[in-house]
Amino acid sequence: MSMTRDIPAPVPRRRMPQSLIAARNIVAFLTRSPTSLFGLVVLALLILVALFAPLIATHDPYAQNLQATLQPPSGTHFFGTDELGRDIFSRLVHGSRITLTIISLVTVVVGPLGLFFGTVAGYFGGKVDTVLMRITDIFLSFPSLILSLAFVAALGPSLNNAIIAIALTAWPPIARLARAETLTFRQADYIAAARLQGASSARIIWKSIVPMCLPSVTIRLTLNMATVILTAAGLGFLGLGAQPPLPEWGAMIATGRRYMIDSWWLVTFPGIAILCVSLAFNLLGDGLRDALDPKQMNKR
Amino acid sequence: MKPIIIDRLSISFGPIRVLHDVSFDVTAGECFGLVGESGSGKSTILRCASMLTDIWDGTVRIGEHDVRKMPVAERCRTVQMVFQDPYGSLHPRHSIRTALDEGLRINGFDDREARLAQAMRDVGLPVEFLDRYPHQLSGGQRQRVAIARALILEPDVLFLDEPTSALDVSVQAEVLNLLVRLQQEKGFTYLMVSHDLAVVDHMCDRFAIMQHGRIVEVLDRDAITGGGATQPYAKQLIDASLEYERAI
Numbered sequence: 001m002s003m004t005r006d007i008p009a010p011v012p013r014r015r016m017p018q019s020l021i022a023a024r025n026i027v028a029f030l031t032r033s034p035t036s037l038f039g040l041v042v043l044a045l046l047i048l049v050a051l052f053a054p055l056i057a058t059h060d061p062y063a064q065n066l067q068a069t070l071q072p073p074s075g076t077h078f079f080g081t082d083e084l085g086r087d088i089f090s091r092l093v094h095g096s097r098i099t100l101t102i103i104s105l106v107t108v109v110v111g112p113l114g115l116f117f118g119t120v121a122g123y124f125g126g127k128v129d130t131v132l133m134r135i136t137d138i139f140l141s142f143p144s145l146i147l148s149l150a151f152v153a154a155l156g157p158s159l160n161n162a163i164i165a166i167a168l169t170a171w172p173p174i175a176r177l178a179r180a181e182t183l184t185f186r187q188a189d190y191i192a193a194a195r196l197q198g199a200s201s202a203r204i205i206w207k208s209i210v211p212m213c214l215p216s217v218t219i220r221l222t223l224n225m226a227t228v229i230l231t232a233a234g235l236g237f238l239g240l241g242a243q244p245p246l247p248e249w250g251a252m253i254a255t256g257r258r259y260m261i262d263s264w265w266l267v268t269f270p271g272i273a274i275l276c277v278s279l280a281f282n283l284l285g286d287g288l289r290d291a292l293d294p295k296q297m298n299k300r
Numbered sequence: 301m302k303p304i305i306i307d308r309l310s311i312s313f314g315p316i317r318v319l320h321d322v323s324f325d326v327t328a329g330e331c332f333g334l335v336g337e338s339g340s341g342k343s344t345i346l347r348c349a350s351m352l353t354d355i356w357d358g359t360v361r362i363g364e365h366d367v368r369k370m371p372v373a374e375r376c377r378t379v380q381m382v383f384q385d386p387y388g389s390l391h392p393r394h395s396i397r398t399a400l401d402e403g404l405r406i407n408g409f410d411d412r413e414a415r416l417a418q419a420m421r422d423v424g425l426p427v428e429f430l431d432r433y434p435h436q437l438s439g440g441q442r443q444r445v446a447i448a449r450a451l452i453l454e455p456d457v458l459f460l461d462e463p464t465s466a467l468d469v470s471v472q473a474e475v476l477n478l479l480v481r482l483q484q485e486k487g488f489t490y491l492m493v494s495h496d497l498a499v500v501d502h503m504c505d506r507f508a509i510m511q512h513g514r515i516v517e518v519l520d521r522d523a524i525t526g527g528g529a530t531q532p533y534a535k536q537l538i539d540a541s542l543e544y545e546r547a548i
Contacts, residue, residue: 192347
């Protein structure tokens with residue numbers, strides 16, 4: 001058996017992908033200011049709680065105990081119990097999943113849709129712009145809650161319909177924003193250079209225009225999330241969103257309203273949860289506005 | 301090496317006629333300058349001839365072919381342009397590698413890594429700069445990148461839209477020398493817009509003086525110092541420029 005071993009060739013030092021460097025820089029920047037750090041922490045907490053909801057919850061969120069209704073906060077029920085004896089803490093924990101679902105589904109629909117309409121309208125201009133922007137105007141002219149109400153009334157109240165309704169009313173501002181951004185640099189020399197390189201319109205929009213719009217759209221989406229959460233809670237409160245017994249925060253406030261005078265914990269804790277998460281998104285959006293500066297992003 | 305023939309090129313933006321039947325020829329391997337005051341239509345000629353604007357009348361032929369009838373891919377590999385402002389002509393979120401690589405990918409070049417390195421060497425930049433971003437470069441370096449982006453597609457004709465006017469005087473000389481060297485090495489045909497007669501004197505074999513969208517006169521380089529201009533406006537422009545040179 002030979003004792004010689006192949007000396008491994010020195011592994012060429014891999015360049016860290018630019019997106020990773022950028023992401024690291026953004027997070028580092030966000031943690032430096034207390035307000036955006038708060039947003040980041042609350043958001044991380046929300047995601048963690050939603051992921052590990054069954055482990056964190058002390059009770060089954062649906063288990064009723066009519067012997068222990070409207071109990072004030074105590075050692076066994078951290079946030080008290082509601083009118084059916086369900087543990088409010090466990091319901092809040094499970095409710096975070098619903099909130100997170102709403103936020104992520106709305107973002108997934110609204111972001112790409114708004115970006116697509118905005119960049120295409122802005123880049124091509126002329127007739128394309130007119131047609132796309134008039135469609136946007138139609139959606140923009142509906143008050144979001146009213147359209148959601150109409151939509152939910154037509155399709156029946158459920159969480160999914162509420163999400164679709166919210167998404168339908170949330171994309172036009174994004175489209176407007178993306179279009180305005182696109183208009184400012186569609187005449188830029190680097191777009192002309194891309195055209196001279198033979199890039200197709202789709203390629204220019206995807207590779208040159210979308211990256212330029214992305215920071216402001218991300219900021220706008222983050223700031224929008226607070227509104228989305230409030231609209232979802234509002235729909236839940238009106239009985240048009242999540243249906244009982246789902247532990248949606250807005251619906252919890254709605255049912256707790258009747259017992260509010262004697263049992264403050266029924267509305268207070270879901271209210272605080274909604275407040276914290278919407279505030280967190282607002283502060284995070286604010287922090288992102290500074291963090292997404294290109295010079296900030298690509299610093300090494 | 302391909303010649304450029306521009307014949308009765310005219311364009312209107314709305315009711316305003318910007319170019320009035322502009323005609324001139326550039327022989328293969330020549331550097332031809334376009335001089336004139338602001339708004340005389342110099343840059344518009346370049347934008348028309350490179351098909352960035354396509355609402356013009358007349359014909360532009362590069363080599364054997366009419367630019368209008370050229371397939372996009374062929375046009376890209378025939379004509380490239382270097383823009384005036386190096387701060388606006390590079391995508392702020394694309395690394396130099398991405399900026400240069402885009403053209404290679406689109407046009408299906410092979411051996412891209414070697415071509416990228418060669419392009420950087422051609423314009424006198426270190427190859428490591430490929431992973432930098434435009435904001436990490438100086439104005440002169442950016443303009444070198446813009447030149448690299450133009451020549452990486454191996455065009456025959458380069459349009460230069462005031463390539464040095466946004467740069468410092470010392471950097472201007474560097475970039476001009478680079479352009480002269482590249483022309484000698486690769487035999488480009490240059491069509492250069494400038495408002496600086498000193499630059500034209502340094503670079504161009506012949507130049508056209510423009511006013512209000514018309515060509516006033518086409519002159520040789522010697523006409524700048526030798527007084528060969530016959531048209532009053534051309535004389536005035538050259539005299540004013542020489543006067544200015546003497547003043548500083």
